[in-house]
């Protein structure tokens with residue numbers, strides 16, 4: 001029988017989990033969405049990519065990774081079939097309960113690996129509540145921001161070359177490059193004005209910006225940088241006492 005070694009919580013026994021929580025108070029929680037990602041990408045793009053990054057970091061840093069939360073705040077994509085949309089309040093409460101469970105077991109330093117920008121406002125609210133009530137110290141990581149300088153701005157949009165490249169690298173059998181299209185980059189924000197936005201106001205295919213320039217190579221480079229960046233943070237977090245994080249926050253992390 002081969003040695004049963006996993007850093008994914010759902011693949012462990014409770015005895016293994018007990019051993020882990022005795023030694024380490026860090027956990028990774030990947031979160032994404034199930035929403036349209038253009039005619040070429042799978043609906044699960046955001047949680048599949050977040051989970052892949054989180055699992056690799058967990059392995060390298062010897063920390064635990066949770067199974068991903070696959071649904072998020074995606075109502076703006078609802079006109080595209082297959083999109084699952086959770087209300088921000090339900091999303092916050094559900095995420096909060098997952099974090100409270102981790103905190104109960106002893107993992108009080110939690111990195112949320114977020115694959116979907118639409119979740120961010122809700123996650124910040126959860127993180128603030130957790131710090132205020134000393135439930136956990138949450139850091140939110142959005143992988144695409146760590147590789148922003150590797151892609152021109154028109155490739156950074158929703159379902160654009162950046163996300164398509166990650167999918168090509170991680171699971172190319174799920175990508176339909178024969179269906180890929182480019183769309184104009186939407187000019188959403190006029191100075192000082194905000195509008196309720198449905199994705200279909202801006203794009204008929206679901207893609208925003210350039211996607212045809214995606215490649216496996218670009219995906220591999222971006223994945224590597226995102227994983228390395230997150231490893232640095234996780235290793236740093238392991239060393240800092242929880243109380244210090246609660247008292248001094250980002251000032252105690254000294255992350256460059």
Ligand SMILES: [Zn+2]
Pocket residue numbers: 037045046115116158159163
């Ligand atoms: Zn996405």
